[in-house]
Amino acid sequence: NAGVTQTPKFQVLKTGQSMTLQCAQDMNHEYMSWYRQDPGMGLRLIHYSVGAGITDQGEVPNGYNVSRSTTEDFPLRLLSAAPSQTSVYFCASSSRQTNEKLFFGSGTQLSVL
Amino acid sequence: DAKTTQPPSMDCAEGRAANLPCNHSTISGNEYVYWYRQIHSQGPQYIIHGLKNNETNEMASLIITEDRKSSTLILPHATLRDTAVYYCIVRDYSGNTPLVFGKGTRLSVIA
Numbered sequence: 001n002a003g004v005t006q007t008p009k010f011q012v013l014k015t016g017q018s019m020t021l022q023c024a025q026d027m028n029h030e031y032m033s034w035y036r037q038d039p040g041m042g043l044r045l046i047h048y049s050v051g052a053g054i055t056d057q058g059e060v061p062n063g064y065n066v067s068r069s070t071t072e073d074f075p076l077r078l079l080s081a082a083p084s085q086t087s088v089y090f091c092a093s094s095s096r097q098t099n100e101k102l103f104f105g106s107g108t109q110l111s112v113l
Numbered sequence: 114d115a116k117t118t119q120p121p122s123m124d125c126a127e128g129r130a131a132n133l134p135c136n137h138s139t140i141s142g143n144e145y146v147y148w149y150r151q152i153h154s155q156g157p158q159y160i161i162h163g164l165k166n167n168e169t170n171e172m173a174s175l176i177i178t179e180d181r182k183s184s185t186l187i188l189p190h191a192t193l194r195d196t197a198v199y200y201c202i203v204r205d206y207s208g209n210t211p212l213v214f215g216k217g218t219r220l221s222v223i224a
Contacts, residue, residue, distance in 0.1 A: 004156075033211055042200070043157065043214040058211060090156050092212075102149070102212055104156030 002026055006091050006105035013081040013112045021076040021108050023091030029103070030096040032074040036060065036087040037107075043090065049074055050096065081112045116140065117201045122219040125195075131188040133218050135201030138182040143205045146177060147212070148186045150197040157200065157214075160186065164206075191222045 007022045025032065033048035035058075045058030049068040063085060065077040074093075078085060091105040118136040125131040137146060147162040161168055161175045163184075168175045174187040188195055200217040204210055 035214070042198075042216045043151075045211050045213060048211045059213070088154065092156070096207075101159035101162075102157070104158070106156055107154065 004091055004093055004103050004105040006089075006108050008108060009106070010109050011111070013078070013110065015082060015112060017081050019078050019081065021078075021089055021091075021110070023074045023076065023105060024072050025074075025093040025103070026072065027093065027095065027103065028071060029093035030071070031102075032068065032091065032093045033058070033102075034064070034066065034074070034076045035090045035092065036085075037090065038087050046076065046089075078110075083112045086110060086112045116144075116203045116213075117215055119199075119201050119215065119218045121216065122221070124221050124223055125188075125191045127193060127222050127224050128190055131191040131195065131220055131222070133186040133188075133199050133201075133220065134183065135186070136183045137201070137203050140181050140203050141205075143207075144203045145206055146175065146181075146184050147202045147204055148173070148175065149200045149202065149212075149214075150195075151200070151217070152194075152197040160199075191220075193222050193224060196220060196222045 004025045030051045034046040035043040037043045044060050047066040049055045052071050055066050089108045092102045094102045145162050148160040149157040151157045163175045177184045198217040198219050
């Protein structure tokens with residue numbers, strides 16, 4: 001049982017490049033979400049999903065796409081990276097049944113030059 | 114926007130109880146109070162949650178006022194490893210709404 005796994009841990013992009021941040025969970029959780037955290041700031045919600053095939057926008061969705069084709073995976077796509085997207089990205093999941101706690105991944109540190 | 118208000122920072126002496134306050138005056142009847150903490154640059158960690166009764170687990174105690182407009186997280190014997198940012202969050206129990214983080218309280222435990 002690995003929990004929530006994020007890859008890669010570190011990534012450097014050039015402005016305009018695209019990439020996908022991967023998030024996978026092996027706990028059969030219905031709910032998954034993506035946050036970004038800028039230096040000295042709290043976490044801001046980008047997108048979330050309450051189940052396969054269902055996604056919704058959070059506080060800061062612009063410049064990001066998500067899809068949820070399986071329960072296990074919730075990839076975050078940066079369409080055309082910008083320096084303003086330099087941040088640490090966290091993926092999280094929880095069971096809607098118990099809804100007691102959100103499990104977080106260890107984060108992806110992204111730098112856009 | 115976060116529905117909670119927390120002091121930006123607090124200090125606590127090692128071995129003493131750390132009492133972290135949270136104001137959530139607009140909380141609705143189906144919303145729970147959740148506490149998470151984030152140590153340095155790690156992913157946030159769940160601590161405890163409650164609806165209206167006081168709760169205790171191996172990490173902390175949660176005291177919710179009778180009118181549910183505020184709560185206090187208590188770390189009974191703070192250690193240096195409890196130095197972190199603590200987030201108080203209100204969220205309904207349906208599981209269909211996201212967890213919205215505010216800026217939290219930066220707790221510094223001092224030797």
